[in-house]
Amino acid sequence: MDARFKDTPRPMPPSHRDHFIAAPDGLKLHVRDDGPREAGRLPVICLAGLTRTVEDFDALTPVLAHDAGAPRRVVAIDSRGRGLSERDPEPANYTIAVEAADVLAVAATLGIGRAIIVGTSRGGLIALTLAAMMPALLAGVVFNDVGPVLGMAGLLRIKGYAGRITRPTSWAEAARAHKALFGRDFPNVTDEGWMRWARRSWREVDGRFKGTCDPHVADGFAAIDPANPPPPLWPLYDALPDIPLMVIRGALSDLLDPETVAGMAARRPRLEVWEVPGEGHAPLLEDAPTISRIAAFVRRCDGKAPVA
Numbered sequence: 001m002d003a004r005f006k007d008t009p010r011p012m013p014p015s016h017r018d019h020f021i022a023a024p025d026g027l028k029l030h031v032r033d034d035g036p037r038e039a040g041r042l043p044v045i046c047l048a049g050l051t052r053t054v055e056d057f058d059a060l061t062p063v064l065a066h067d068a069g070a071p072r073r074v075v076a077i078d079s080r081g082r083g084l085s086e087r088d089p090e091p092a093n094y095t096i097a098v099e100a101a102d103v104l105a106v107a108a109t110l111g112i113g114r115a116i117i118v119g120t121s122r123g124g125l126i127a128l129t130l131a132a133m134m135p136a137l138l139a140g141v142v143f144n145d146v147g148p149v150l151g152m153a154g155l156l157r158i159k160g161y162a163g164r165i166t167r168p169t170s171w172a173e174a175a176r177a178h179k180a181l182f183g184r185d186f187p188n189v190t191d192e193g194w195m196r197w198a199r200r201s202w203r204e205v206d207g208r209f210k211g212t213c214d215p216h217v218a219d220g221f222a223a224i225d226p227a228n229p230p231p232p233l234w235p236l237y238d239a240l241p242d243i244p245l246m247v248i249r250g251a252l253s254d255l256l257d258p259e260t261v262a263g264m265a266a267r268r269p270r271l272e273v274w275e276v277p278g279e280g281h282a283p284l285l286e287d288a289p290t291i292s293r294i295a296a297f298v299r300r301c302d303g304k305a306p307v308a
Contacts, residue, residue: 016061021109023080023102025093030054030084031106032076035065041302042139043073045103045115047123049282051162051213053083055200056120059286063295070299075115077106079122081214091216096122100129107137116301118294120144121255121282128236140244140301142294145253145282147260148233154255154281155224163215165201167208174198174209185252185280238267244304246272246297248290252280272297 016034023029032054035043044064046057054076065074078085079099088094103126107115116139119127124146130137161181168174175194178201183189189197202209224230245268249256265271274293276283283290 015066018084019110020084021106024105027080027088027102028086029080029102029106030078031110032061032078033073033110034061034075035073036071037073039070039072041070041072042298043075043112043115044298045107045112045117046074046076047103047117047119047126048076048079048082049121049123050158050217051082051201052120053200053212054078055083057118057285059284060118060291060294063291064298067295070302072298073112075106075110075112077103079217081217083212087214088216091214091219094214094217094220096125096129100126100133103130104134104137113137114139116140116142116298118142118144118285119146120285121146125233128233128240131236131240135239135241138241138243139304140297141240141246142297143245143247143264144285145248145250145256147247147256147264148237149257149260149263150230151253151255151257151260152226152229154253155221155230156226157254159218159221159224162218162221163213164218165211167211168198168202169209171195171198171204174202182280185250185254186278186284188278189284234263234267237264240268244270244272244297244301246274246294248283248285248294249273249275250279250281250283251275251277253282255281 016032019031019033020028021031048056057076061074061076064072080102081087081094114137117127124143127141168177175198178197179194201212203212247261247264249261261273265273276290
């Protein structure tokens with residue numbers, strides 16, 4: 001096993017509060033809320049990737065929420081159609097713009113006017129969209145393996161599996177399937193880790209397995225091919241206010257290229273860059289060094305004055 005994982009934090013006993021908050025169109029969104037509501041420190045909003053859920057932040061959340069020296073509120077949102085949030089009867093609503101509006105609705109309901117965003121993959125793209133919709137909300141952003149330019153190899157790989165994973169008939173089969181699909185990108189994940197991954201992706205209901213993600217969330221990938229790449233998002237990145245920024249890249253990532261990271265740093269010289277060895281898209285945010293770097297970044301955001 002990679003030595004980095006020997007000190008990997010394990011999630012603390014559940015201390016979170018679960019909310020179900022109405023999106024602008026009335027759809028119910030599941031929100032996991034941890035840490036003190038009035039800590040005097042900036043809250044953190046965690047946004048998961050395309051098919052992922054709040055459980056992806058199980059290792060990070062307790063470290064930030066219950067930091068002995070700087071406890072703070074940590075809110076993780078299941079985007080519509082994921083986790084415990086309702087599935088949208090209109091699949092065309094599974095867009096980054098709609099999901100960004102959902103984040104604004106959750107923040108308003110919880111009384112959060114300014115926050116640090118930790119965005120994994122699609123969650124980071126939502127953060128970029130928020131820069132155009134409500135820049136005052138952003139007090140800092142952690143981009144987890146995502147940037148203004150998305151690698152075509154990674155997009156095609158995601159297109160190949162998102163919404164298409166065969167329903168398993170047992171937990172052991174589910175874990176093996178995830179290892180077969182993602183093992184090249186995460187060679188250090190243990191059998192226990194693959195089982196944990198499987199249990200975040202499926203629920204067993206009346207003896208049948210049901211995915212924690214509506215397969216229709218992947219519909220937007222249908223038009224993506226090498227001849228039709230998504231446009232670069234540099235204008236949104238440049239629209240980010242003068243706030244602390246951090247980018248995390250998996251050393252094995254095929255979605256976030258080193259050239260894109262270099263471009264991000266050239267535009268924002270104070271950008272903090274952290275590369276996670278032995279992980280692809282997207283880093284799991286479970287190893288101790290990465291969690292420590294995020295925690296230190298979040299504490300630095302506390303001292304940054306709001307943008308006028």
